Amino acid sequence: MQTLGIALLGSGRMAHVYGPKINAHPGLRLSVVYNPNLLSAEAIAAQYGGEALGDLDQALAHPDVDVVLIATPANTHLEYVIAAAQAGKPIFCEKPLDQSLDRAEQCLDVLKAHPVPFMLGFNRRFDPNITALQRAVRAGELGPLSFMMSTSREPAPPPIAYVKASGGYFVDATIHDIDLMCWIAGERPVEVFASGSCLTDPAIGELGDYDTTMTTLKMPSGCLVHINNSRRCAYGFDQRIEAFGEAGMLQTSNQRDEDLIRWGAQATKAHAPLKHFFLERYDASFSHALDEFYNAITEGRAPSCTVRDGRDALAIALACQEACKSGALVKLDWI
Amino acid sequence: MQTLGIALLGSGRMAHVYGPKINAHPGLRLSVVYNPNLLSAEAIAAQYGGEALGDLDQALAHPDVDVVLIATPANTHLEYVIAAAQAGKPIFCEKPLDQSLDRAEQCLDVLKAHPVPFMLGFNRRFDPNITALQRAVRAGELGPLSFMMSTSREPAPPPIAYVKASGGYFVDATIHDIDLMCWIAGERPVEVFASGSCLTDPAIGELGDYDTTMTTLKMPSGCLVHINNSRRCAYGFDQRIEAFGEAGMLQTSNQRDEDLIRWGAQATKAHAPLKHFFLERYDASFSHALDEFYNAITEGRAPSCTVRDGRDALAIALACQEACKSGALVKLDWI
Amino acid sequence: MQTLGIALLGSGRMAHVYGPKINAHPGLRLSVVYNPNLLSAEAIAAQYGGEALGDLDQALAHPDVDVVLIATPANTHLEYVIAAAQAGKPIFCEKPLDQSLDRAEQCLDVLKAHPVPFMLGFNRRFDPNITALQRAVRAGELGPLSFMMSTSREPAPPPIAYVKASGGYFVDATIHDIDLMCWIAGERPVEVFASGSCLTDPAIGELGDYDTTMTTLKMPSGCLVHINNSRRCAYGFDQRIEAFGEAGMLQTSNQRDEDLIRWGAQATKAHAPLKHFFLERYDASFSHALDEFYNAITEGRAPSCTVRDGRDALAIALACQEACKSGALVKLDWI
Amino acid sequence: MQTLGIALLGSGRMAHVYGPKINAHPGLRLSVVYNPNLLSAEAIAAQYGGEALGDLDQALAHPDVDVVLIATPANTHLEYVIAAAQAGKPIFCEKPLDQSLDRAEQCLDVLKAHPVPFMLGFNRRFDPNITALQRAVRAGELGPLSFMMSTSREPAPPPIAYVKASGGYFVDATIHDIDLMCWIAGERPVEVFASGSCLTDPAIGELGDYDTTMTTLKMPSGCLVHINNSRRCAYGFDQRIEAFGEAGMLQTSNQRDEDLIRWGAQATKAHAPLKHFFLERYDASFSHALDEFYNAITEGRAPSCTVRDGRDALAIALACQEACKSGALVKLDWI
Secondary structure (H helix, E strand, O other): OOOEEEEEEOOOHHHHHHHHHHHHOOOEEEEEEEOOOHHHHHHHHHHHOOEEEOOHHHHHHOOOOOEEEEOOOHHHHHHHHHHHHHOOOOEEEEOOOOOOHHHHHHHHHHHHHOOOOEEEEOHHHHOHHHHHHHHHHHOOOOOOEEEEEEEEEOOOOOOHHHHHHOOOHHHHHHHHHHHHHHHHHOOOOOEEEEEEEOOOOHHHHHOOOOOEEEEEEEOOOOOEEEEEEEOOOOOOOEEEEEEEEOOEEEEOOOOEOOOOEEEEOOOOEEEOOEOOOHHHHOHHHHHHHHHHHHHHHHHOOOOOOOHHHHHHHHHHHHHHHHHHHHOEOEEOOOO | OOOEEEEEEOOOHHHHHHHHHHHHOOOEEEEEEEOOOHHHHHHHHHHHOOEEEOOHHHHHHOOOOOEEEEOOOHHHHHHHHHHHHHOOOOEEEEOOOOOOHHHHHHHHHHHHHOOOOEEEEOHHHHOHHHHHHHHHHHOOOOOOEEEEEEEEEOOOOOOHHHHHHOOOHHHHHHHHHHHHHHHHHOOOOOEEEEEEEOOOOHHHHHOOOOOEEEEEEEOOOOOEEEEEEEOOOOOOOEEEEEEEEOOEEEEOOOOEOOOOEEEEOOOOEEEOOEOOOHHHHOHHHHHHHHHHHHHHHHHOOOOOOOHHHHHHHHHHHHHHHHHHHHOEOEEOOOO | OOOEEEEEEOOOHHHHHHHHHHHHOOOEEEEEEEOOOHHHHHHHHHHHOOEEEOOHHHHHHOOOOOEEEEOOOHHHHHHHHHHHHHOOOOEEEEOOOOOOHHHHHHHHHHHHHOOOOEEEEOHHHHOHHHHHHHHHHHOOOOOOEEEEEEEEEOOOOOOHHHHHHOOOHHHHHHHHHHHHHHHHHOOOOOEEEEEEEOOOOHHHHHOOOOOEEEEEEEOOOOOEEEEEEEOOOOOOOEEEEEEEEOOEEEEOOOOEOOOOEEEEOOOOEEEOOEOOOHHHHOHHHHHHHHHHHHHHHHHOOOOOOOHHHHHHHHHHHHHHHHHHHHOEOEEOOOO | OOOEEEEEEOOOHHHHHHHHHHHHOOOEEEEEEEOOOHHHHHHHHHHHOOEEEOOHHHHHHOOOOOEEEEOOOHHHHHHHHHHHHHOOOOEEEEOOOOOOHHHHHHHHHHHHHOOOOEEEEOHHHHOHHHHHHHHHHHOOOOOOEEEEEEEEEOOOOOOHHHHHHOOOHHHHHHHHHHHHHHHHHOOOOOEEEEEEEOOOOHHHHHOOOOOEEEEEEEOOOOOEEEEEEEOOOOOOOEEEEEEEEOOEEEEOOOOEOOOOEEEEOOOOEEEOOEOOOHHHHOHHHHHHHHHHHHHHHHHOOOOOOOHHHHHHHHHHHHHHHHHHHHOEOEEOOOO
16 A cells, blocks of 8 residues: 655644544555644644654655645645645645635646645545435435535634634635535535624624624525524534435434433433534544545545635635625626 | 304315314304305305305304404405404404505504404414424523524425416415514514525416525524525425524424334335325414414404514515515615 | 214213213214212213213113213223123223123123124224334235334323222233234234333332333244333333334334424433323324224224224233243133 | 554454454554464465464464454354463453353353453443443433343344354344343343244254344343344344333434435435444444453453353353243343
8 A cells, every 4th residue: 555645734723633644544644744833843743743844845855745734724825835836745735725715816826837636625525424415416316406505503602813813704614514515516606695693702793703694505507505604502513414406305414422312301302412513523524535635646636625616615605705794695607 | 162153255275274173163163154256155165064155245244253264365355354344353364464565554554443353374373383482482492593494395386377376485485484483583584685496397487486495584683594495395395493592402393194114125214204285284273373363352362463463474575575586685674 | 974972981080081082073972971970970971061870771771872982990891881782782992891801701792692883992003103003014014024012101100099900010001012012913922921020119019010011922923022011201101113024114103292302502402292191192092993983883884993802902911910920931822 | 552462363254353453453463363274364364464373372472462362163262262361361252252151161260260361352332322321321320220122133144054053043142132231231130031933044943043032131120121133124233222210211323324314205204224234333342342452451450341241141141042942931040
C-alpha cells in the first residue's frame, strides 16, 4: 500500500481532528506540522507525531512531504493554496475555501495556473447516511425532486470571538447545508431568499449577525430547498435531511452514542441523547473524506469535492446573507 | 341536554362531511338542508334527514332552525353570512371565509352590525394532536420559539376545475398552515416570502397557479416559520408540525388506519399506510369543531375560531401569493 | 335499520362500559337493566336509560327485550346463560365464560340443548390493530409461523379483593393473551408451561397467586408462543403482539392519547404517555364487539367468538396455572 | 504504550475476525499464527502478519509472544488452555469454553493450578448498547427486575456440517443469550425450561437438534427470563434485549448500516436493512473485547469475563437442552 507523507498546516482545533485520523489511516503518515508559531506546531507534533516546523518553504520542501493538508484559519487558506500549488503538492483544504468570494476565486486561478490535485473538506458529504441518501436521489429513486430540507442546529452558541471571525452565520454554517443540497440535487440555485433572527445572544446581533436563520433556494428544475439553522438546540446537535420527490421521500435520522430506549413513568418512551456536536456526529465523515483524498491521489483521479464546489457554496452563502439583510430575493446566474 | 336545530346551507362535498357528524352529535339535529337547486338539497336530506328547501328566507325562518352552517362555495359565503346575521342566527362557516379580502372584510362589518355568534371552521385546530401541541407551546413548554414548521402534502392533484375555483394554492391550502402557525405561536407575521413551482400538471401552471410551494413567515418575536405544500405525495396525506424553542422541540406524527409494523425481506421495517386524505386524517377534528360551536352557543360564549382569524389568514395567504408572484418580500402591518 | 332491545344483566363496572356503547350503537337500545339488587339496577338505568328490574323472569320476558347481555360476576354467568337460552334469547356474555371448567362445559351443554346465538366478549379480537394482524397472518403474509409473542402488563395491581375473586392471574388475565394467540395462529396448544413470581404485593403470593408470569405454548405446527404478564407497569398499559414466520414479522404498536414527540434536554426524544388501562386502550374494541354481535344476529349467522372458544381458553389457562404450580409441562389433547 | 505480542492459535473463520482487529489495536501485535496444519497458518500469516508455526511448543516459547488467543475448534480449547497455562501465558479464549461440561470444569482446574489471567470471549457483553443497558440495570435504573427478554434470530441456517459440530442449538447459540441475561441481571437461574421445534431444515431435526427454541429461566430474585432463538430470519440478524423492572423498561434497538427512512407508495415508511449477521452486528464488540483483555493484562487485574462465566453458561445451556428434550423443568443448584 502506497503511503503519503502529509504536511499539516495549522495547529488549532482542526489539527486535533485530523491528527488522530491521519495516524489511523493505513496509507497516510504525519510528516510535518507547520505553524509560523513554532511552539504551537511542536505541541501538535508531540501529541500526534511529525516534525514541527515554523518555516513554510522548509515544510513544503521536506523530503517526506507528498501532500498538504491546510487547516489554518479560513482567511489564510489562499496564501497556503498558492504556496502548495506552486510547490506542486496535492492539497486537502479544510472548508470554507475562504470567507471572501474574491479570494476564493483567486484560488481557482492559482489552481488553473498550477493544476495540482485539490480537495475541499466538505466532510459531511462523506457521512455514510448522507452519502446513501445522495446516491439514492441521484439514482432516481425519488423521481424528479419537489423539495429538499436540511435542519442543522448546534447545541450552543460559540464564543463571541468565534462568531466575529466566522464570516457570518451563512458563511460559517449554512454553507454546509448549501453544499449538501446542491450536491444531492445535482443543481445550483437560481434564486435565493433568507430570513434571520438573533434570539440567543444579543452580542451576535450587535455584530450584524444572526443565530436563527431560514433559507429558501429555488433550483432550475423547480425543486424548492429549505434550510434552517440555529446556534442553540436544547437536545443536542440536530442534523436531518429530507428529500421529497414524485415517488416518495427519503430521510436521514439523528444519531446517538447508544440506542437504548427507556420507558419510564415520566417519559413513557425516551431515546438516548443525540451525538453532542459535529466532532462526534461527523467523526466518521472526517475519516472518509481523508479516504477519498488518499484514493483520488493514489488512483490518479481528481478528488470529488472540488475548489469550484467551494467557490459556488460560498457565492450562494453570501447571496443568502445579502437576501437576509436586504429582504429581497437574490438571483444567481451560472455560466 | 339542549339541542340545536341546524340549517345546513349547501349540499356539496362538505354536506357529506357535516351531515353524519351532525347526526352523531347528541346536541345537534339536522332541521333543514338548503340549496337553491332543490333537487340537490333533497338528495342530502334523503340521506341525512332534515327538510329540503330551495328558498333561503324559508330556511332561515324555519321554526326548528336555531343555528346556520354555511357549506356553500367559498365565494358565496358573504351573502349567506349577511342573511343569517340579519336573521339573528348563530353561524358556523366553513373555511375559507372568502377568497377576496374585500368580501372577507365585509363579513366583519356585517357581524359588527349584527353581532351573532360566529365560528369559522378551521377544523385542524381541533385535531387532538395539534391541540395538544398548541397547548404545550402556549403553556411555555418550549420557552420562546425559534422555528415552526408545517408540512402539508396532498396525495394527488385535484381536478383542474377545482384548481380554477380554488382561489390559488395559497388561499386554498396554505391558509390552513398559516392559521395553525399563527394560532400556535400566538402572533401574526410581519414579513412574508414564498416560492412556488408547478411540477405535477402543466395545466395548473397555465392558470398561473402552483402545486409546490415553500413559504417563510417572520413573526414579531423573531420566530421564523416554514411551510411546505405539495399537491402530490406518493405515500399519502403527509401532515406534520414541528415547533422548536429554547427548551426543545415538539413534533406531531403522521397517522395511520392501523399501526402494524411489518418486517420483511424487501422492506426491513415498514409501517402501515398513512391516512389517505383530509377526510380520513381530520375526521375527528370536524366533529370536535362542531363540539366547540355547540358548546360556545349553549354556554353563551364566543366560539374560539373567529371571523377575524379567517380574515387575517386570508390576508396572509394573499400576501404569500403576492410574494411568490413578485419575488419580493411582503411586509404586513397589524393595527 | 333493525333495532334490538337489550336486557343488560349486571350493573357493575362492565355495565358502565357497555351502557354508553349500547346508546351510541344505531341498532341497539338499552331496554332493561337487571340486578337482583334493584337499587343497583336503578342507578345504571338512571344513567344510561332502560327499565330497572330486580326479577330475572320479568327481565327476560319484557316485550322490548330481543337479546341479553350478561355482565354479571364471572361465577354467575352459567345461571344466566341457562335462563336466557331457555327463554330463547341470543346471548352476549362478558368474558371469561366461567372460572370453573366444569361450569364452562355446562354452558356448552345448555347451548346444545337450547341453540340460541351466543357470543363471548373476547373484545381484544376486535381491536383494529389486532384484527389487522390476525388477518395478515391468516392470509399467509408471514408464511408458516415460528413464534408468537404477547406482552400484556397492567399499570398497577388491583385491590386484593379483586385478586381473591379473579380465579387466579392466568384465568383473569393470561386468558386474553391465550385466546388471541390461538385465534391468530388458528391452532390450540398441545403443550403448556408457565413460571410465576410474586413481586408487587406479598398479599397476592399469600393467596397462592402470581403477579408476574411467563407462559410458553407449543402448537401442533411447531410454532412456539410466549406470553408475559405483569400486574405492574410504570409506564402504563403495555400491550404488544409479535408474530414471526418464515417470511418476516408483524408487530402491533402501543397506543397513546396523542402522538406528540417531545425533544428536550432531559429526554432527548420522548413520546406521549401510553393509554392508561384497558378501558382506554380497548375502548374501540368493546364497540366493535357489539357490532359483531349485532351484525351476526341481524344477518342470521353465528357470532365469530364462540362458547367453545371461551371453554378452550379457560382450559388452557387452567393448564398454565397447573404447570406453574407443579413445575411440570402439561399436555393438552384436543379431540 | 505497552505492546503485547499475540500467539493466535487457530486459522479458521475466527482468525479472520481477530487478525484485522489485532492489527488495528495500538497495543497488540500479531507475533505468531499457529496451526498444526502449517499451510493453513501460513495463509493467515500472509494476510495479517506474524510468523506461521506448526509446532505448539515453539509458538508458546516464541520470544515475541506475551499472550495467547485461542480460536481453535471448540472441542480443542481445553488442550490449548492447558498448554498456555503451563507456559504461564495470559489467555484470551473464544467462546464457548467447551461443549462438554466435564472438559469445561477441567479448564477451571487447570487455571487453579496455573493461575494465569484468563478471559473468555463473550464478545456481546462489549457491544456499546448492551454494555449501556447492563450498566443502567446494575445501577438500579429499573429497580428490581421482573422480566428480561432476549431475541436472537439468524438470517439463515448454517450448513448441516456446522450444525453437527455445534454441540446443539442451545450450546451453540442460546449460550450467548444466557450469558448476557445472567450478566445483566447479576444472578444465575435456579429453574430452567425450554421448548424447541425444527421448522427450517428437517436434516437439523434428524440430528436431534432444533432451529427454533424458546427458553424460560427463573432467577432466585423471582425475575423471569425469556429467550427466543431462530436459525431463520427473513429480515436479517434480529438482536433485541428488553429489561423490565419496577421503574420501567429498557430496550436495545436493532442496527442498520445506514439509517435512511424511505417513504414510498408501497411501503409507506420503511427502514434500511438490518446488519446482516454477527460479524457486522458485533464488529465493534470484538474490538472492545480485545481492549478489555489488553487493559486487564496491562493494568494487572483479572479480565471481566471469566472461565467460571463460561462454565456456568455452558451448564445452563445444557440444562436447557435437557429440559427441551425431556419436557421437564430442570433445577440448578449454585454453591
